[in-house]
Amino acid sequence: MTTQRALSPFETGYFSASDRFGSIPVAGMPLFIGSVVRGHVDALLLRRALAELAAVHPLLRCQVTAEGGDGGSAGQEGALAFRTREDFRPRLDVTEGGDDAFLRLINSPQDWAAGLFRGCLLRDGSSSRVVLVIHHGIADGRSAFALLDEMWRRYTALASGTGLPVPVGSRLPDAVDTRLASVVADAEVDELPGVFARAAAGGPAPAMLRPDADGTAEDPLGRFALDRFELDPRTTEGLVATSRAYGLTVNALLCGAALATLRALLEPVTGALPMICGNAADLRSSLRPELPASTVLNCVSGLGTMLSVDAGADPVALAREISADVRAALARRDPARFLLASQRVRSASEAAAFRTQPTVAVSNVGRIPRHPAPAGLSVVRDEAYAMAAGMPPKLTAFTYDGRLTVQVEYDTAVYGRERMGRLGRDLEAALREIALAPAPAGSGPRV
Template identity: 45%
Template sequence: MTRQRPISPFESVYFLDLGAAGLPLYDMPAFVESLVRGRLDPALMRMALGLLTERHPILRSEVVAGEVGLLLRVRDRVEPPLTLLDGIEDTYAELINTRPDWTESLLHAWLLTDGERSQVVLGVHHGVADGRSAFALLDEFWQHYTALAAGASPSVERREELPEAIDTRLAGALPDAEIDAVVDTIAQGPATETKPAVLPTEGVGRPDRPVATRRFVVDRLEFAVRTTDAVVAAARARGVTVNSLVTGLVLTAVRAQLAPEQGSLVMTCGHGVDLRTRLTPELPLSTVLNCITGLQTTLAVGHDDRPESVGREVADHVAGALARRDPERFLLAALRAGTRGIAVPVPVVSYGISNVGRIPAHPVPEDMELLRFGGTANAPGMPPKIGVASFGGRLLVQNEYDSWTYSPEQMRQLRETLRGSLMDLVR
């Protein structure tokens, strides 16, 4: 039984402070939240959180030093901290700019209240969970809480064995020669110096920049079920998915803010790829683990290109990359290059796109009404990204950015362009 295992090379970037030489992922939290109309009982919340740690041993883990590196070691019992806070919108905006003390627990929870509204926020260390498994964890929390509020006594199977890291699971999935060929390409450096176009960093050095507690911003565009159905119909009529359509809208909206006004510019879209679905058999979302890696697609975007055409081209690039198993190949090659002392360049991305997919509305007690859901994960140096999700049949398009890099004014312009373009589709 594996109650202790090494933190894998893929996971280690979230647990090692590499300073300016590394990615800005050290101790990074992933936040997920849901807003309800109604009041929650903190005592029942603590019981529900306890059930989560019983079922998921990785949430009971602590980080300890081993002989050759850091280890995850399962503890017998962990009580995730629950913090009660007043206010919702402003309080949440500040909360997502904090980093919890992970020494006590790799899972933290907050209850925000404002009158009859309550917001449940879970924060989990990104080294042990990604956004998709965090949303599954939030749903599991509400299942337990709803049962407890109804007077039931839910129980879960206590688990002790830590799940294998995703790069450990992928080891041997591709021939060594293929991985070595990619490592050689990394060592040779980029074949071209053409860099993708990016938004101007209007937020850098501004004397009126937001305070540190408001640095990372989440802008939400939420649409009613009727509007969501109309967007889905518009995408189908154009022969693309909703995610592809939104991707095209994002890239053309960004292109509209770039000089020169005429002609095409090379742009790179960053994507999150869930490697759970790349395994045989697939790893269920109920397994709390970080399984997300990156994939980049590069294309030329003109000032007058149709969003659906851009989105379709991006989707074709992604489909080809997945068929070639590029996400697994590049991840394993980057990790191998690191062991050989070969520097792996951080890709320059015009904009990130995170397709969370369809998330069913989670259960809540009968005396509550579920109003919305959301989540975010951000750190200094990360490019701006758009999250696309459908929750309970409602479309959410969410822009996440660092306001010390990009100004609120330029991001407000991007948000309103996206809103106008989506509404034009459904008129």
């Protein structure tokens, strides 16, 4: 039974005063995962469901301690360690408000010394929002969505008067980089920093969206923003059919459309520009044995595809390039190697190569199962958010109940709302156009 263990190098970055994973600032980053529902959510039952989650998943009831310290998290001296708190009960904050309250929540500082997991219930007339707030150092998007689904299963069972078993988890799961060390050979890892450095030295820097916001001005709606659009089931299915006809994934089409849309906002307005599409990559399938999504643990890495993108580029052609590059990167196990290699940089040039920012980052969680809900409640949609100061524009995508949701997330101290709003509107229009124009027969890859 492991009730305390040291943080791995990968995890430590999330709890340091200031650190990055590759180009992404991750120190102290919160992960918000939740559902918008019609109907009244019982706060007492929700508290019980949150307590059950913390009992089952030991990382949720941990505190981070420093060697010789008495608790807390970032900014302390000495090696950091997770230590389970058997007396921990997740806090549930109940407040009034809808979208405005959610924006205040994602813009509020988090007190991680009080716990790495809590809940918020936002009431807005006949609707409610349930939001789980989790330190990103202990969970990734897949485990967060799985945790949200488990919360609804437990809440529904409690509402029916039956409840579900609560097997108390005592053993802390090993960190993903600890697990990867036994799967990926050192030689595979050691060669990657040099490869990145040589590629960066021999090629142009990726084009980035020019900052157009006053970093000193305070946005009245909050620094961290998101613009969301949702495709109806028919349009979503059309997008799926088109992707299949071309032998592509929906994620590849999303990335191709995102690059083409973003290219229209870049300067100069004509000619080809180098652009990097960054993708979040789940490492669970790389582990042996494979780790289920239900295990609360941060297992996310990333990969990037560099393309030369012309003004007016065809999203499908870009999607083909991205798809081929991603397949090759996964075959080389680049996301796993990247996570380990980022801990072994040997020079300033290698460090700079690892911190090359993508033009746009995409995190696509895929299909989310429909959550159960007791009588009188219906889940309208899910939502997730994770953002830090200075991050490049980011897309979060997932399909819930047959509807593709895409969130455009950004830092308003860097990127203005007007231009980012245009990006979201143009991206939605591009995806709808792709969905309504299925690929011709025989356009898929030849065997």
